[in-house]
Amino acid sequence: MAEKEPVKSKPRPIIRLGLFLMSHSLLVSVVCCTAGILALLLLPVLAKNTYISENALMPGSASPMLSSDDVSEASRFVDKILSLDSSSASLGIEIPRLIKQHITALGGEVNYHEFRSQLNTFRPLQFFASPDPGIIQENSSCMSYGLNTVGIIRAPRGDGKEAIVIVTPYNSRKVTAGEALSLGIGYSVFSLLTRVTWLAKDIIWLASDSQYGEYAGVAAWLREYHTPFFGGLGKLHSEICCEPSGFSEFETDAILETGISDTFRHAGTMAAALVIKVADSSSEFEKDALSIYAEASNGQMPNLDLVNIVNYLAVHGQNLRVKVEKIQSFLHSWWLRGLGGLFESLGKLARSLNPQWSFGISIAEYVEGSATLASSLYNQALGVPTGPHGAFRDYQVDAITMEFSRQLSPGYRNRQTEFLMRGGRLVEGVVRSVNNLLEKFHQSFFLYLLTSPNRFVSVGVYMIAFALLVAPLPMVAASLFSDASKLGSMNEQSTSGPFSKPALKFRSWKWLHAARTVLIVQFWGAFMTLLPYFYCHIPNSSPMTRLLIWIVLLIISLLLLWLNLGSIFSHGNNTQSQRTQWAYLKSVTIAAAFTGLCLMSVINFATAEIGALLLVPMCLMTVPMKLKGWTLRTSMQVACNLVLTFLGFPPVAFVVLKGALKGFDSISIGEFWTWMEALWEWNSATYVYICMVHLPCWVLCILTLLHPC
């Protein structure tokens, strides 16, 4: 009876689409993953030219005012620094004193800032918290002091609410020619800015002591800048050190000499910071070069406008060659050249069809672009700042490191003044441009990847690759789940008859076993995250031994876990339920991986992108080895699985990647451990990702592989 049949209500289109995708999940996942990887490879082609988005900046609209007088003065200053006796023990005091004298002579305000070297400690719960003011006082030994010198120019007609920071790091124990030159550039700009009438923001010149690392000095100064400490220097000393060190004695003398009270000086909120460095090695090009470093902790970048104005002024104003870091080995890789050739010919073809389509780029451009992009992606994923500018980003200040490198040629003396002139004028131009700013940098992008100093890929474009990669995960998870439920219900029906209600109820909660397994493994991951905290203080251990300890602990804990989880796997003896069991396990694993990747993409996108490249194929491919008989297809599958899982183990992945990029002969296994230590020293979220998302998923994949069915 056709008309008596109940009218089956059609589900909504979105649900039907979902069901359709689920039923074709294999095809969808293959297509999506391929498209995701292809989109990643296409990024250098899709990169756009940078442009200055903020109207107020107006870089290069004012002619530089730095005169040859300023420069020759700065040149004499550099010579004075270099002529100081490097063997004398008081070198660490002489340079700050020299800088202080010069700043005072120029009419700027000046003070010293003392800081203690800080052991990089592992603070697992401080990945996202702002730097803690409390740690100033911690683990200090009175003997190890660094001394920053801070000069401040007050804007003559400004409101004193904002400031621009110029940082010149130098090692006070052993100053190199490059560091002296960077101090010279800082001095020349500072001396000019004391005289100009157009300042709207205060200028802070921080000559930071880099004897404990370039980052430490800047970070210590910033910490104190943002946590006002009331009371004089002497008070600070008496509180912390029982006996005054010779160092501070000298300093009190110096204070008495100059008659300047040495309280910590503040200016306004920082609008931007420029770190000036001069490389000791010479530039490999015909002209002076400038390297830009922008990556701060956890893949944060300064506003693209700051990079743009530096690049614009360096190229158009000072005729410097600007470069950003790139992975050198990519430049000679044959497969990138091949891809570049393919894209070039595609572009040409498109242009012949319609002259307005001009998206093709040349092979050289493509290879350069992808080498830079890879480096940009890696540096962001690492989450470790590439220079002292990273310390500023922790306080939401846009900062950039500009590293000049000289072209070495005869006539050194002339070159020095010319070099100082170029560097000084570039810094002056950037300062004047930032000085024009009315608000914080906000117009341009914060989320971007550079493919060259003047080309970038914005977040809207590079997200596509990641989205395509992770898109199949929920679909495969859902399809596995529904298949397993169907199979399970059929199974139940065949064994216990069609109307057994308890069995039906039981079946619907079956996935909870798998969820429990995943949860236990996740807890284990959290335990592994905290584990190094307990034994990283073992003295005199090489990275290699620490790594071995870690691996041994990992295996032991895994075995313990296996013994615990064994009971789960023994549940349900017949093969049919075993079969549904692994499907549930895989489904929940994939869901967990998906959640982890999506969470990470919010925190550090580059990490999530690279992580997805490793994790997604591994999670999607994994199938129990005992599933079917040994045919060619299954053995291929098993081989694939084994290779992917092997590569998925973090140390292996690290060694293989590094080996592929730099050659296997220079690799030692211990390097992985050093890398990991660096990650947690810098509070990188990547470490958390590896231990809490990647490692558990890897373990769960192994569990699925070894599943007894």
Add this chain to the structure above:
Amino acid sequence: MESFNFPKAVAFLVVLIATNLTGAISSTVSHSTATMHTNNWAVLVCTSRFWFNYRHMANTLSLYRTVKRLGIPDERIILMLADDMACNARNKYPAQVFNNENHRLNLYGDNVEVDYRGYEVTVENFLRVLMGRHENAVPRSKRLLSDEGSHILVYMTGHGGDEFLKFQDSEELQSHDLADAVKQMKEKRRFKELLIMVDTCQAATLFSQLHSPGVLAIGSSLKGENSYSHHLDSDVGVSVVDRFTFYTLAFFERLNMYNNASLSSLFNSYNPNLLLSTAYYRTDLYQRRLEEVPVTNFFGSVMETIHTDSAYGALSGKQLKSGEIKMSSDSSGEDRQRILENSDVKDQGSSLNIKDQQVTCPFTRTLSTIHERVEKVKDVDGLVNFGLVLVIPLLAVSSWLSS
């Protein structure tokens, strides 16, 4: 109640009709006459803030200097500057503003009276100035006290777009706002002729809604075109003047108060190749031929002067008259008074030669217009009779009501 209300309503209607009739007569009279050009006003507006918009302030100050040089006194210039570049901390030359990189002329010299500054420059205040609807406390120096015979120059510069001009980065003046304000001005008889000059991107679109007679409009660019800055002062570090204004100033630099250069020569002086945009002018609302109108009619304060034999005799007569008018305007029987006034004026017109004297006082001006109208009306007796006839039903109704 209803029966009582009805006659009241009828009475009201009758009064309305009566007043309308007389109004209609007087309005037909006023259209046919031309008011004298009495004075010149200028409203100069810079609508944008921020240091990088230095050039807009320089544009406005340059125009201010030009109209002052050509004879509009400071009290008849309303200068609106949205930001203070002269005292901006970024200005390399404190308290100075230049419109040229040669720095020969400091626009922010001794005698600059800024009427509206900073955040006072809003769309609301601009429209209030045009329409004369101010709070009581606003001083006379901040009001546009123009009259029926005024020539007004409105100059605006800033950032604009299709049918709008941005004020202060937060609000915008739209073309129909401007048209509405101009229409109200016309109805309130606040100008005789109005020249609107706008230097923004797509300036021509701002005039699209105007339809009040006597309005002339010049814009720096057509729809879809940008207006560009003229040059960058690399010493100050900003662009200092816009192209359209630069060439306008270049035109006026050659003139003094006594030149007879016409508006058409100004309009033809704009070269699209130099402006990088096409200057647009709208003349369809303007009655006179541009070749015959000297630029000083708007940019200066040169008026036709007419020699009179007895300057003071006329004045005393007028003062006497004005007292009378005040008295009469207070009384209620409007139609009758109007006739009385008319007849008075007629009497006076026969004794004094008002027509030939230069008028400045508003009362004398209205007097003279009434006089002129009356002269145009041939059948004076008929008019008087008509008024009397109208009073009869009024009387009848009121007596019926009171009975």
